[in-house]
Amino acid sequence: MVVGSLFATGCSNEPKSANEKNMTLQITSIAFSEGQTIPQKYSCAGSDISPPLAWTQPPPGTKSIALVCEDPDAPGGTFTHWVMYNMPSTEVVLSENMARTEILDDGRRQGKNSFGKIGYSGPCPPPGKPHRYFFEVYALDTPLNLPPGTMKKNLVEAMNNHVLAKGQLTGTFGR
Numbered sequence: 001m002v003v004g005s006l007f008a009t010g011c012s013n014e015p016k017s018a019n020e021k022n023m024t025l026q027i028t029s030i031a032f033s034e035g036q037t038i039p040q041k042y043s044c045a046g047s048d049i050s051p052p053l054a055w056t057q058p059p060p061g062t063k064s065i066a067l068v069c070e071d072p073d074a075p076g077g078t079f080t081h082w083v084m085y086n087m088p089s090t091e092v093v094l095s096e097n098m099a100r101t102e103i104l105d106d107g108r109r110q111g112k113n114s115f116g117k118i119g120y121s122g123p124c125p126p127p128g129k130p131h132r133y134f135f136e137v138y139a140l141d142t143p144l145n146l147p148p149g150t151m152k153k154n155l156v157e158a159m160n161n162h163v164l165a166k167g168q169l170t171g172t173f174g175r
Helices: 152-159
Strands: 053-055 064-071 079-088 131-140 163-173
Touching: 053 131, 064 152, 079 152
Parallel strands: none
Antiparallel strands: 064 079, 064 131, 131 163
16 A cells, blocks of 8 residues: 555645644545456446445544545546535445535535546546556544635645545556
8 A cells, every 4th residue: 555655745636644643544445446347347447436435544633524536547637526524523435426516415515526426436538558546544533624726736635634535446447
């Protein structure tokens, strides 16, 4: 599991941690394992629904959870597929096929992805070599005061100095 880049102080596109002692969250999915192929149903070639995810209990002091899914192998640079934030701190599971609405029933919010849509839009790489997709979950020491539809850039800025723990699950997909 890759966690080092999150805590690098000079990295402008990753949030800084809240303290020097950070936990790692273990993220899993019943749909695919670390480094394995994301099933077609979670892509633009299938039903394009969000995959089920689960993670270990966040550390004490966690007030909210955020999630980002990105493809760093996209031809035009890193492509964001999902932005979700202000999940309850007790949240450790996301079911598949999350609604694509700005505000969900429990108050969690979703941002815009690089397709310009709210919620999850699955892998849709051009034909060729498979791309990697990073599902990253962050335990934060505060809820975030961001409007629905926030872009990843603004989420990362708001998370700076509030990250207590992070986890990552990587899947691949190609066409």
